[in-house]
Amino acid sequence: xxxxxxxxxxxxxxxxxxxxxxxxxxxxxxxxxxxxxxxxxxxxxxxxxxxxxxxxxxxxxxxxxxxxxxxxxxxxxxxxxxxxxxxxxxxxxxxxxxxxxxxxxxxxxxxxxxxxxxxxxxxxxxxxxxxxxxxxxxxxxxxxxxxxxx
Numbered sequence: 001x002x003x004x005x006x007x008x009x010x011x012x013x014x015x016x017x018x019x020x021x022x023x024x025x026x027x028x029x030x031x032x033x034x035x036x037x038x039x040x041x042x043x044x045x046x047x048x049x050x051x052x053x054x055x056x057x058x059x060x061x062x063x064x065x066x067x068x069x070x071x072x073x074x075x076x077x078x079x080x081x082x083x084x085x086x087x088x089x090x091x092x093x094x095x096x097x098x099x100x101x102x103x104x105x106x107x108x109x110x111x112x113x114x115x116x117x118x119x120x121x122x123x124x125x126x127x128x129x130x131x132x133x134x135x136x137x138x139x140x141x142x143x144x145x146x147x148x149x150x
Contacts, residue, residue, distance in 0.1 A: 032105050042059055066107075
């Protein structure tokens with residue numbers, strides 16, 4: 001019996017955090033992931049001993065070399081296939097220099113149009129939602145496309 005079918009077992013989810021880093025010129029920070037070559041926003045698993053905001057700042061720094069000031073939560077995104085809940089925070093760069101890491105093969109400041117062209121919709125939306133002041137947004141997807149509530 002799977003976790004989803006067993007009412008006595010709590011569902012297992014992973015919580016990740018990510019920083020949608022917006023520069024003054026409107027460009028957004030993105031990485032090309034080392035493991036799959038996809039362009040995404042910097043982020044990763046939230047550690048047990050840290051706040052979501054601290055986790056987002058840590059992940060951005062680890063993956064890009066950019067220090068950030070975390071502003072606000074802009075979205076909550078659930079990958080229904082993998083059981084990952086991602087909290088995305090709008091951030092401002094506050095220092096550091098762009099560099100790659102073990103987790104990234106490229107770091108770039110992209111325009112919204114470049115983000116739409118380079119990223120799958122479910123990941124591009126996380127960055128584009130950070131530009132929208134009508135959040136936070138709550139969205140679910142299966143890893144490839146958004147799913148409706150139901």
